[in-house]
Amino acid sequence: MAENPNNIQDETPDEQIPTVVANGVDIVYRVNGTGAGRGTATAALNRMMRRERSEKAAGVRKVHAVRNVSFVAYRGEAIGLIGTNGSGKSTLLKAVAGLLPVENGHIYTDGQPSLLGVNAALMGDLTGERNVYLGGLAMGMSREQIKERYQGIVDFSGINEKGDFITLPMRTYSSGMGARLRFSIAAAKDHDVLLIDEALATGDRSFQQRSEERIRELRQHAGTVFLVSHNNKSIRDTCDRVLWLERGELRMDGPTDDVLKEYEAFTNRPAKPARVA
Amino acid sequence: MSQVLHTPPQSTPPPSRVTQAGDDLTALAVRYGLSVSGARPTLRTYVSQLWARRHFITSFATAKLTAQYSQAKLGQIWQVMTPLLNAAVYYFIFGVLLGTKHGVPDYIPFLVTGVFIWTFTQSSIMAGTRAIAGNLGLVRALHFPRAALPISFCVQQLQQLLFSMAALIVILLCFGIPVTASWLLVIPALALQFVFNAGVSMVMARMGASTPDIAQLMPFVLRTWMYVSGVMWSIDKLSTKDHLPRVVSVLLETNPAAIYIDLMRFALIDSYHAGQLPAHVWPIAAGWALVAGVGGFIYFWKAEETYGRG
Structure with missing residues (x-):
């Protein structure tokens, strides 16, 4: 990193420092077993016998989830990602986190961006208590850190408000309780670049308020925050800049109010097939 | 960077x-x-990242192991019951019905040791094959060196094996096998076998990640491997009695699974003496562990950035 003299950061106090740079990013999913003849055994055999081994013949279908997206995010920004279902918001977020490989283009980041969410590491058959430890370790916290924050996590989730539930297996929790504990575990760690995927919409009203507050706290510690949400109100409350993705393409990038106005006009149009110009 | x-x-x-x-x-x-x-981080960074996640690796393994029987009424008793029942079935088929004994002394301890040690390798490799492909949710949600997954599954199998070893010790004592100092050899033998398993698992994890079909194929490969590894019969007896060609008996004897099984039998069973072991057994055991462990790790690391593509 010899090309990065330290004085750049100190030149002017209000100079914008980039934390995430996306440059012409394409993301493609490959789905197996979708070729002609659907999933029947004879069709699969047929494909194997055929000479040409093009991806289509092998029954692999490509789904182009994000197309040629470029943007620069700066330190201190909170950026909302909006778009209709299946427009590639979560996919883009995962690629920024480095969890999904990009097909073309590059994503550069300052430090290690992390997705807010540990759902995949938790196990329903284990008690809430053990899941707090497992989730914390999966996020890269040390045992000592988790021990220190354990009580805070449990209190924040409010799992024990109605009795000693933290020592029961997580599969016995109601969906709301499970979501609260998952959010509490995920939010226990401070992040450089924080990526949040619709995490605000969990739990009851009082828990939502508490989690919004926690998100604001995390924002103060984090350099940059990305938030994916379908709730325009929470985008307005938290973000000062919005990226609008539609069919994998970056349709608009600008101040929250401008973009949301266009987006609302777009989504409120009478039901006719949406078409990207 | x-x-x-x-x-x-x-x-x-x-x-x-x-x-x-x-x-x-x-x-x-x-x-x-x-x-x-x-x-992809450099190999050195990768190793240190992996070391930093060692607590995650062991907790994930223990969690998986405990979750396995958490719905059963008998709960964790099944950890010991399952290997015991397994041994009973194998004894019934190979000891009683087929009579594979062929003059092997202490046949039941011989068979049960073979079955348990083989199961360790078999389940590690099977779990390794599915380690990435079966945990895409985790790979796509959190950041950690991906080698943590196959290694963690091998640790889970090691923990499982320790339960089996407890059952095995009970069986050994029941059949009047004396406790000797050679039992201590279990520790290095298991350590080498674990490294070997982890290495092969990492190779299979990378292959299984790009071609999930391998998981369908592996049971057949593994079953074939089991039958040539002397789990139910004595390779030593076969090669001396049936006058096998030299190449075949050398191949049978240097097969890593057979090596680890024989080492464990030698360590635990007093009637299984050093003469039955193939020549240079310890260097071969260490060599397999080294080749598989280091090679598998580097092979897995080479594709680190591609895991997670669906």
């Missing part, structure tokens, strides 16, 4: 952000020392 500086020129400049062209974006990223997201 040198990846930043070796960025290939952009073939399609992105027009979407009108103010900056693609090359400017790359230049900007380089100027501020940003690194490529999700790039």
Whole structure:
């Protein structure tokens, strides 16, 4: 990193420092077993016998989830990602986190961006208590850190408000309780670049308020925050800049109010097939 | 982090952000020392990242192991019951029905040791094959060196084996096998076998990640491997009695699974003496562990950045 003299950061106090740079990013999913003849055994055999081994013949279908997206995010920004279902918001977020490989283009980041969410590491058959430890370790916290924050996590989730539930297996929790504990575990760690995927919409009203507050706290510690949400109100409350993705393409990038106005006009149009110009 | 500086020129400049062209974006990223997201770390960094996650590896393994029987009424008793029942079935088929004994002394301890040690390798490799492909949710949600997954599954199998070993010791004592100092050899033998298993699992994890079909094929490969590994019969007896060609008996004897099984029998069963072991058994055992462990780890690391592609 010899090309990065330290004085750049100190030149002017209000100079914008980039934390995430996306440059012409394409993301493609490959789905197996979708070729002609659907999933029947004879069709699969047929494909194997055929000479040409093009991806289509092998029954692999490509789904182009994000197309040629470029943007620069700066330190201190909170950026909302909006778009209709299946427009590639979560996919883009995962690629920024480095969890999904990009097909073309590059994503550069300052430090290690992390997705807010540990759902995949938790196990329903284990008690809430053990899941707090497992989730914390999966996020890269040390045992000592988790021990220190354990009580805070449990209190924040409010799992024990109605009795000693933290020592029961997580599969016995109601969906709301499970979501609260998952959010509490995920939010226990401070992040450089924080990526949040619709995490605000969990739990009851009082828990939502508490989690919004926690998100604001995390924002103060984090350099940059990305938030994916379908709730325009929470985008307005938290973000000062919005990226609008539609069919994998970056349709608009600008101040929250401008973009949301266009987006609302777009989504409120009478039901006719949406078409990207 | 040198990846930043070796960025290939952009073939399609992105027009979407009108103010900056693609090359400017790359230049900007380089100027501020940003690194490529999700790039493969160097081998040294990778090892230290993995070491930093060692608590996650063991907790994940223990969690998986406990979750396995958490719905059963008898709960964790099944950890010991399952291997015991397994041994009983194998004894019934090979000891009683087929009569594979062929003059092997202490046949039941011989058979049960073989079955348990083989199961350790077999389940590790099977779990390794599914380690990435079966945990895409985890791979796509959290950041950790991916080798943590296959290693963690091998640790889970090791923990499972320790329960089986407890059952095995009960069986050994029931059949009047004396406790000797050679039992201590169990520890190095298991350590070498674990390294071997982890290495093969990592190879299979990478292959299974790109071609999930391998998981369908593995049971057949593994079953064939089991039958040539002397789990139910004595390779030593076969090669001396049936006058096998030299090549075949050498191949049978240097097979890593057979090596680890024989070492364990030698360590635990007093009637299984050193003469029945193939020549240079310890160097071969260590060699397999080294080749599989180091080779598997590097092979897995080479594709680190591609895991997670569906």
